[in-house]
Amino acid sequence: TGSDLTEDHWDAFFGFYMDTGSRKWGRPYLNRAFYSLLGERMPDKVLLLMARRPGGPWIAGALNLLGRDCLYGRHWGCSEDVPFLHFELCYYQAIEHAIRLGLPRVEAGAQGQHKIARGYLPSAVYSAHWIADPMLREPVARYLEREREAVEADMQMLSEEYSPFRSEG
Template sequence: MNREVEIHVVDSLDDIPAADWNRLAGDNPFVRHGFLSALQDTQCAVKRTGWRAHHLILRRGGDFAGAMPLYLKSHSRGEYVFDHAWADAFERHGLRYYPKAVSAVPFSPVTGPRLIAAEHEDRVLLARGAIELTRRLDISSLHVLFPHAQDIDALTDAGYMLREGVQFHWENLPGEGYASFDAFLATMSHDKRKKVKQDRRRVTEAGVTYTWLRGHEIDQSALDFFYDCYDNTYREHWNAPYLSREFFGQIHADAPESMLLVIAEADGERLACALNMIGGDTMYGRYWGTREFISGLHFETCYMQGIEYCIEHRLARFEGGAQGVHKMSRGLLPTPTWSAHWIADRRFAEAISEFLDAETTAMNEHIEELEAHTPFRKKG
């Protein structure tokens, strides 16, 4: 580790060989070279939309040794770690909160590598390099969203403050996994098992059937249908979608096996669709949409079909996405998530630190309360 170290900023990944990047990034599909490049290539995460790339690249002796996806943000949308109260406090005191620096995968609240390096020392260097860049640019703050545990150690060593959140994840049985979906249901309490069966029966009685399409099984018509559903979900909430049809097409072309479409059909017509991403032994629930309301359709399409797929294909876990206490009754359990923050103004840093201490205590109590209401049968 005594070779000369250099950290510099790039505004795209074009000059970083995908093989070098992916070797360090691992199997998390959201931090792969193709995923991050597609966000920029298709104009979804660019300066115009509030995401100006300032990725940090670490080299040792001229060789690529690490990276940190980093953006200058002009707003707080598409992050899923909410700091609007912090921004309001800055503004009330006549201080500028935006732009801020954010290390994240745009529009993707998924835990994964943010300090992409093989060694702890290099992860700390990247974390400190981001602080130095934030100081040099004279901006308010730096935020690292949904980092891996190994990143948290480095971020703590570099002086960041931690913030705890919660998501709901499903875990397969260690080893061989559940023998079947019925075997999984058998571990649930009577009331929860009955509710899942009732919900599934409603969907079946409505004539809904499901098809799983992965990788090259996904053709252009299936992608078009998914995007219509995705777009419709945003429009129903009076928002324009963050991501374009071109983005999903580019992801499918670059890494087809990372994509799974769960398509619901009724009376010979496609009705609803959920997109899941797969990397290694983990599946990530991302987007869904429907053309018609049917009781239980959302839970079945987004969660139960996902769990059933994981059991059949022996995947270890299913991360159901951001928020949603309602997921617990389907067997997804509360799982802590984290973010890390560095605030340039010492007065605000101290105030936010006190806030985070209190918030963490409340979050831990909330998670303990949720865990007391497990949907599974008590052992013993």
């Protein structure tokens, strides 16, 4: 965090972001300058968790943002496939840092039923998109009404049936 973050960290992380984004999401949308600006303008709100073998180059990283009462996991990437490293950086280290910082929760980002086994239950996230084309607004709004119902039903089912936490009663 803060002044510990260098351009070398951001260079490595940008490489991870580009590789992972190109393979999984189709097209990365952030440029390299974004990360320098993030580190420059919000240094105390960034937690960058990085991994490397002793004496070697960085091989993975997880970008988190620090809120008033939450650690927000945002981006992950790697240059080498190491079993369980994703979970170590994105979940276990994030939880450890949140505890150390006195943050009551960690928001691990969108998607991923695999997160349930690691203690992350589904929670609603919100987005504020503006649809520029007036002809598209109504069909998108109708779709989102149906999608919202389906997502809420999935969240409830996953929380009730697959939660790793003991329920009372």
